[in-house]
Amino acid sequence: MKPYRAGLVVGKFAPLHRGHQALIDAARASCDRVAVVVWSNPDFPDMPTSVRAGWVRELYPDVTVVAFDADAAPPNAAPDAVHHAFVRAHLPFPVDAVFTAEPYGPAFARALGAAHVGLDRAADPVSGSLVRSDVHVHRDRLDPRVYAHSVQRVVFLGAESTGKSTLAQALAERLGTAYAEEYGRTLWEARGGHVPLADYVHIAERHREIEDEAALHARRFLFVDTNAVTTQQYAFFFHGDCPARVQALAAECRARYAHTFVCAPDIPFDQDGTRVHPQVQQYMDGAVRNDLTVRGIPYTIVGGPLDARVAAVCRALGVAPDAARRDDQAGPEHISHT
Numbered sequence: 341m342k343p344y345r346a347g348l349v350v351g352k353f354a355p356l357h358r359g360h361q362a363l364i365d366a367a368r369a370s371c372d373r374v375a376v377v378v379w380s381n382p383d384f385p386d387m388p389t390s391v392r393a394g395w396v397r398e399l400y401p402d403v404t405v406v407a408f409d410a411d412a413a414p415p416n417a418a419p420d421a422v423h424h425a426f427v428r429a430h431l432p433f434p435v436d437a438v439f440t441a442e443p444y445g446p447a448f449a450r451a452l453g454a455a456h457v458g459l460d461r462a463a464d465p466v467s468g469s470l471v472r473s474d475v476h477v478h479r480d481r482l483d484p485r486v487y488a489h490s491v492q493r494v495v496f497l498g499a500e501s502t503g504k505s506t507l508a509q510a511l512a513e514r515l516g517t518a519y520a521e522e523y524g525r526t527l528w529e530a531r532g533g534h535v536p537l538a539d540y541v542h543i544a545e546r547h548r549e550i551e552d553e554a555a556l557h558a559r560r561f562l563f564v565d566t567n568a569v570t571t572q573q574y575a576f577f578f579h580g581d582c583p584a585r586v587q588a589l590a591a592e593c594r595a596r597y598a599h600t601f602v603c604a605p606d607i608p609f610d611q612d613g614t615r616v617h618p619q620v621q622q623y624m625d626g627a628v629r630n631d632l633t634v635r636g637i638p639y640t641i642v643g644g645p646l647d648a649r650v651a652a653v654c655r656a657l658g659v660a661p662d663a664a665r666r667d668d669q670a671g672p673e674h675i676s677h678t
Contacts (some may be wrong), residue, residue, distance in 0.1 A: 342369075342370055342371055342372055343371075343437075344370050344371040344372070344436050344437040344455070345371065345373070345436050346371055346372065346373050346375065346433055346434060346437070347367035347368075347370060347371035347373075347375070347435060347436075347438070347439055347457075348367070348374070348375050348376075348427075348431070348437070348439065348454070349364050349374065349376045349377070349438075349439050349440075350376075350377040350378075350427060350438075350440075350448075351363075351376075351377075351378065352379070352380040352384075352392070352416075352468060353378055353393075353395065353396060353468070354380060354384045354387055354468045354472065355387060355392070355471060355472070355475070355482060355486050355489070355490075356392060356395040356399070356482070356483070356486050357466050357467075357478075357481045357482055357486075358464070358466060358482070358483075359441065359461050359466045359467070359481075361399070361483070362441075362461070363439045363440070363441060363459055364396070364400055364403065364439075366439055366457065366459060367403075367437070367439045368400070368402070368403065370437065370439075370457065373403075373404065373433070374400075374403040375403065375404045375405075375406060375431060375432050375433065375435060376396050376400070376403050376404070376405050376406070377407075377408075377431075378392055378393045378396060378406070378407040378408070379407065379408040379409075379410070379413040380410065380413075380416060381410040381411075381413045381415045381416055382410055382415075382416070383409070383410040387489060389407050389408065389409050389410070392407075393405050393407035395483075395485065395486050398485055399485065399486075404432050404433075406431075406432055408430070413426065414426050420448070421451075423448075424447075424451035424452070427448075431452075435452060436454050436455060437449075437454055437455045437456075437457050438452060438454045438455070438457065439457045439458075439459065440456070440457075441458060441459040441460070441461045445458055446458075466478075475487070475490045476490070476559065484556040484557075485556065488552075488555040488556055488558070491555050491558045491559075491560065491561065491562050492560065492561050492562070492599065492657075493551065493555070493562050493596060493597045493598055493599075494511075494561050494562065494563050494564065494597065494598060494599045494600075494601070494653070494657070495564040495565075495566070495567050495593075495597045495599070495600050495601070496508055496563070496565055496566065496602075496603055497566060497567070497569060497600060497601070497603070497632070497639070498602050498603035498604070498605070498624075498625060499605050499621040499622070499623075499624035499625040499628065500620070500621055500624065501607075501621065502603035502604065502605050502607065502621070503603050503646065503649065504522070504565045504566060504603050505522065505565050506646060507563075507603060507642070507649050507650070507653070508521070508563040508564065509563075510646055510649075510650055511561075511563045512563050514654070515559075515560070515654075515659065517558045517559045517560060517561050517562065517563070518554045518555070518557040518558040518559075518562055518563075519554065519562070519563040519564070519565070520547075520550050520551045520553075520554040520562065520563070520564045520565065521565050522547065522565040522566045522570075523543055523547040523550055524543045524547065524570065524571055524574065527539065527543055535578075537575060537579040537581060537582075537583065540571055540582065540583055540586050541583050541585045543571050544568040544572075544585070544586045544590075545585075545589070547567065547568070547571070548568070548589065564597070567590075567596070568586060568589035568590040568592070569590045569593050569631055569632070569635075570628075571586055571590070572586050572587055572631075573627055573628065573631060577624075591635075599640070599656065600632065600637055600638065600639040600640070601639065601640050601641070601642050601656075602625075602628055602629060602641050603642055603649070604625070604641050604643030604644075605621045605622060605625045606643045607645075640652070640653075
């Protein structure tokens with residue numbers, strides 16, 4: 341039998357780090373059920389309440405998460421009594437234990453009529469402000485699913501045989517991170533170039549899944565070979581139509597990627613038996629640029645030999661093109677497409 345019926349953990353979780361997880365784990369081990377209350381006023385624009393609460397729900401599906409947007413919660417600087425009253429009014433169920441590692445804990449627990457269970461984090465004084473100072477340096481204090489939120493997704497678009505795959509892999513190797521290959525090409529090759537329109541939804545969704553899996557292994561950047569914009573274009577090119585789901589995923593690309601690069605068709609066309617035709621290359625190049633322009637997605641064109649392309653991308657990302665990988669980086673990594 342556990343010592344408490346119901347426990348409470350309250351925090352900003354900006355971001356959710358190992359110290360927060362220790363509190364939640366202690367509460368889960370000691371209580372039959374646990375409530376986690378999430379809010380910050382002001383909020384964090386780069387990781388709003390919905391994102392932070394989502395981390396807790398994903399990592400701890402057995403706890404009850406109560407989250408408040410900034411405009412519905414008291415300011416962080418409000419008197420303690422205001423915070424106590426706010427939490428007490430919004431508890432999803434009565435609690436008899438409050439778990440904290442902060443000086444405010446005992447008074448907070450008394451205000452709720454609950455026992456205080458304090459955790460000593462002296463051995464590892466991690467804090468949200470410390471992690472926020474450089475999330476990449478402190479990524480070992482974050483679950484990979486939390487750190488993935490801070491990974492910048494860098495996508496390479498362009499016509500066939502313009503070096504997108506080669507560039508993504510080369511940059512992952514140079515910067516010691518992960519890359520995601522184009523799932524549509526994998527399926528195209530497996531089907532011998534025969535892909536019915538209905539499969540384009542699967543292509544777009546599976547490609548996003550591969551990206552999300554790769555992001556768990558990435559460091560600072562994730563390099564991606566094409567996205568749903570390409571899937572939409574090929575659907576219209578080969579079938580004269582495109583499923584609504586693919587179009588919706590293509591529309592999300594504007595916010596999904598931190599940087600978009602278009603690989604210029606200035607290298608020899610490699611007809612490996614799976615490509616359409618070199619004449620289509622120029623058409624698709626223009627179609628890609630037009631699509632991005634219409635969507636309002638900024639992009640950078642990269643061309644020339646591989647070394648020049650790597651250097652150009654690194655400059656755009658603000659990293660040295662000759663930067664050596666850190667000792668703790670073991671890239672490149674990519675996720676299987678099967």
